Amino acid sequence: MRLSRYFLPVLKETPGDAQVISHQLMLRAGMIRQTAAGIYAWLPLGQRVLQKITQIVREEQDRAGAIEVLMPTIQASDLWKQSGRYDAYGPEMLRITDRHDREMLFSPTAEELFTVIFQNGARSYRDCPRNLYQIQWKFRDEVRPRFGVLRGREFLMKDAYSFDLDFAAARHSYNRMFLAYLRTFARMGVHAIPMRADTGPIGGDLSHEFIVLAPTGESDVFYHENWEKGRDTSAVDADDAAGLATWIDALNADYAATDEMRDLAAEAATGPALKQSKGIEVGQVFYFGDKYTKAMGVTVSGPDGAAVTPLMGSYGIGVSRLVGAIIEASHDKDGIIWPEAVAPYKVALINIRADDAACVAAADKLYAELTHAGVEVLYDDRDERGGAKFATADLIGLPWQLVIGPKGVAAGTVELKRRGGDKLEMTAENAFARLTA
RNA sequence: CGGAGCGUGGCGCAGUCUGGUAGCGCAUUAGACUGGGGGUCUAAGGGUCGCAGGUUCGAAUCCUGUCGCUCCGACCA
Known part of the structure; x- marks a missing residue:
């Protein structure tokens, strides 16, 4: 591309609204422009980075056996009423009324929709395991958007949903995504540490957040210094359930937790190897069992003909947030320093x-x-x-x-x-x- | 949602307290010179001061309302 014919509106001065470095640099480098609080237009350079990240995420999801789909951003409220989240989600969900006065919403996440879509196409135990994912814009009406794309209201997210027949299989699906996430972030030149995490409104009892260490991060995190070095995933076989579980357990023997999940005894045991930092969450994996399949009445026939309620996990990567997180982790006084894999x-x-x-x-x-x-x-x-x-x-x-x-x-x-x-x-x-x- | 602040050419800001018809830097356009880390000179274009109402002979400036944005906190992919 010849710059003389490109659209690259760089700024010499830093716009006053931008507080954190990634936001400042994204504005100055002509990657984004803000159009409303927490809502951004992506200019050519920003769009190219988004595409690069998207493609890496896609390749690693595909490699992990997940299957890409695309769901609508606008959904009807009835599914959400069925799961009970229409009320539970609260004002963070952007609610819209159409011309017929029907209650609609801009999807903040998509467990319900994926669950019914799965049910619609799955009948028997042969339809498990499956993992469906999409890379799609989400909207969460944050009380207080800030830090540019790090906490926007509209954001691009990869969300995947796994369906399994029993806990062992579901746990393997979880571990597959865990591994895929390590590989995904490493390919982007990002060092993301998996940490025991709270499950929040998504529900469930097993979760890890993948955290990029950065002083401007919003989360306080605590981890064993072993996590500061990267992990070689090349020899890990995602199809070997037992081997993968052993490998992940060994990794997780090194303490790493977010603020809400601190374990003071484990921290004491870690001793001087314990590190504290700020971090940016760029991904999260959850296991939540039959929370949605049960609520939505989803079953498949087992080998013996009896109905089985599939167990689910969900797996998110903040694609647009990653753009900011990478810049937070990789810049100098003159500007951005892109890792080659995501450079525009x-x-x-x-x-x-x-x-x-x-x-x-x-x-x-x-x-x-x-x-x-x-x-x-x-x-x-x-x-x-x-x-x-x-x-x-x-x-x-x-x-x-x-x-x-x-x-x-x-x-x-x-x-x-x-x-x-x-x-x-x-x-x-x-x-x-x-x-x- | 509680607290604080800010809206003045594209961007960064001054002017607001002490009303008198808008200013600086950068950017832009034209020309000339220049040419290895955001050059120099000359000239030019561009804003009615977020919006609405009010006070006044006169409002960017005072008053009321309203919209938007930002920061701190609570919350959060």
Whole structure:
């Protein structure tokens, strides 16, 4: 993409409304604009990051055996009355009346709908286990939205719902998602720690929150220092129920809990290895058994013909929140530093002399070659000074900066640098090789 | 929802106390110079001061109401 033809409204100054760094940088980098309290328009750069995150989530859900669907954002109230949550959810649920005075709502989560959709398509024990998921906008009418996309009212969430015949199978479904979440966040370059968590209004008795450590986080968290290093999931076999359970139990032997779930005895046992921090919740997994299937009257026929009420779990990832969380965890004074997997473009190609024919030719050539090779390049071909281009590139945080200038062109070299790292001079061919490796 | 604050060109702000017909920086447009980390000069365009009502000869400024946004707290993917 040529920047001269793009829509990238960057700001030199920080808008006064933005308090936390991720919100400030998202506004300055032209990723989002606020349209109402807790509601944001996603501009091209922000939309690309959202898409990158969405795709990683999707691939890992698919890999874990979950099946993608898409539910409506607007739902009728009757299902929610059936489960009892129409009243229980309270004012956080945005209620809407249609032209016929029917009570509708903007879905804050979708246990009820998934449950009846499952029932509608499932008849026998052969239809379990199943895990259905969607990546869809949700709306929760927060009393006090804040921190940009970290606590918006409208947010993009992946929500998955598993259906199993017995507890052992349900627990395995839970563990599969647990593993999938570790893999998902690791792929994004995010270190998320699973912590024992409260189940809240979703209900149930087993839950973990996946927390990204960041000083601006809203949750107080406590964990064993072992959690500060990443975990290798490559050898774990998600289909081996016993092996997976053992592996997860071993992980969870290291203490990690949110404020509401603190276990002072366990903390004392952890001793000096106990760490305290602030964190941002980017995902949560729940097991809640037959809470919804029972309320909604869902059954399947067992092998013996008797009706079985499936047991459920639900699994959320805050996709739009992750955009903010990643920035909170990865930025410097000049701007965002995107992990490569979620960067809106891989390379900022900077021609620092748009008035120099040789530079333009060299930059155009590299742009064409890289684009042809499938590398996502944002080509700053504007007639701006070098300084302005560097500042923009640093602000939007693309992982690589490829700089074309008159000195280099004369010497037959370009400069390649990692965002925030050192410049390396090399031939255009070598730069191309590095970026396509 | 309790407490606090703020709405003035696209963005950041001053002006409000002590009413007299709107100002600064950045951005934008044009031209020239410049050209390796947000350049310089010249010129230009753009706001009726959130909205409504009131007081006054006169309101961004005072009063009343209202809408919106932000922060602290309670709450929360």
